[in-house]
Amino acid sequence: MPRWILHVDMDAFYASVEELDHPELRGKPVIVAGPEPRGVVATASYAARQFGVRSGMPTTQAKRLCPHGIFLPPRFDRYEEMAQKIRAILSEYTPLVEPVSLDEAFLDLSGSELLYGPPERIAEEIHMRIPKETNLSCSVGVGPNKLVAKLASDAAKPGGLKIVYPEEVQSFLDQLPVEKLWGVGPKTAARLEEKGVRTVYDLRQVPLGLLRSWFGPKGGEALWQLARGLDETPVVPVRESKSLSHEVTYAQDIFAKEKVEAELRRLALLVVDRLRAERLLAQTVQIKVRFADFTTCTRQTKLPEPTDQAMIVAAEAVGLLSRVQIPPGQGVRLLGVGVADLVPATFRPLPLFLDPKLGDVLCEVRQKFGTDALRLGNSSSK
Ligand SMILES: [Mg+2]
Known part of the structure; x- marks a missing residue:
C-alpha cells in the first residue's frame, strides 16, 4: 500500500505570530532573535529575508545587514499557544501527527482515506484551514515519504501546496541541489561538489560502490537511497509530556x-x-x-x-x-x-x-x- 505523508511548515512562524499580535509590524522586516552579543536569529520575516537575514545567523550580523530591522526577543509561550492550535487542527485528520518543531509537523495519511477522502483533499483542507483559523500562512507538501513531503513543502514556500505523486518523485528530486537532501550538510555537499556532484540527478549517476568508498558503507548507502527518494522513516507521534x-x-x-x-x-x-x-x-x-x-x-x-x-x-x-x-x-x-x-x-x-x-x-x-x-x-x- 502506498504511503501518503504530509508535511506542514508554517511560514516565518515566530515573525508571523509577532505580526499577528502587532499588526503595525506587518510587512516590515521583523526579526525574532536572541540578544547580542551571542544571540542568533530564530526567524526572519520575508521582508527581512530580502536583506539577506536568515535564521541561525548571529544577531550582530543581522543588525549589520538590516539596521532598520525590528528586532524582537522570542516569546515561546505565545508561539507554543499557536502551535497547539495548529496541532489541534492536524490531529483531527489522523492520530499520527509528529511535531518536528513548534512550526512543523508530519502527518501519516495512509489509511485516513476512508474517513476523510483522498489525501489530495485532506491536504487542500489543511492548507485552507490553518490560515483561516489562525491567520498564519503555511506551506504544505505531500509525498510518498517524509523526505519527499518535506522537500515538497519547501518547494511550495511561502503559502503554497505541492503534491508529489510516486511517479513524479525522481524528476522532482533530480533538479534539486544535493544539500536539500536531509543529512547532506555543508561538509558532505562540499565533498560531493569536489567530485562534480551538484544536483540529485548527478548523485544518482554515482554507483553505490563509489559512494561507499567516498563516505563509508553507511554514509554511501544513505546517499544512494536519498538520491532515489527512498525513505522508510515512520511518522512517530510524540506524546505530550509535561x-x-x-x-x-x-x-x-x-x-x-x-x-x-x-x-x-x-x-x-x-x-x-x-x-x-x-x-x-x-x-x-x-x-x-x-x-x-x-x-x-x-x-x-x-x-x-x-x-x-x-x-x-x-x-x-x-x-x-x-x-x-x-x-x-x-x-x-x-x-x-x-x-x-x-x-x-x-x-x-x-x-x-x-x-x-x-x-x-x-x-x-x-x-x-x-x-x-x-x-x-x-x-x-x-
Ligand atoms: Mg517554518
Missing part, C-alpha cells in the same frame, strides 16, 4: 555539599537523556531535596530559552541548590532533578550559551557506552 524527572532516595544520607552537587549533575544527565530521546526541549529546571527529617524543598527556575543541553540543565540544578536552606546537621535523603514546560525539539532556535553539537556528542557517547561513560565535571561516582 515534565520529566529523576529522583533517588539514598541508602545513607549525604552530608557533603560537593557530593550533593555531583549527584544533581548526574541526575541532570539522566533527565537530559530522556528529554533527548523524546526529542523535546525544556524551558524549566526543577530540583527536589528531601532531608533526613523528611522536610522537602523544591526549587525551580525558568530558562531564557528552551534547551536539551546537559551542561545547562546541570548548571541550573546546581545553581538552584544555593536557594535551598540546608538545616544544620541534616543529611540529604532524597534528590530529584526535573525539567518542565517541554516543547518539541529538532529546531534549536537560539544556541546562546553552548555549541549544540557538544551536547549531541555527549549524548551519543553516553548512548553508545552507557550513561556512566561520560560525566560532567565533578559528577563523580556515587
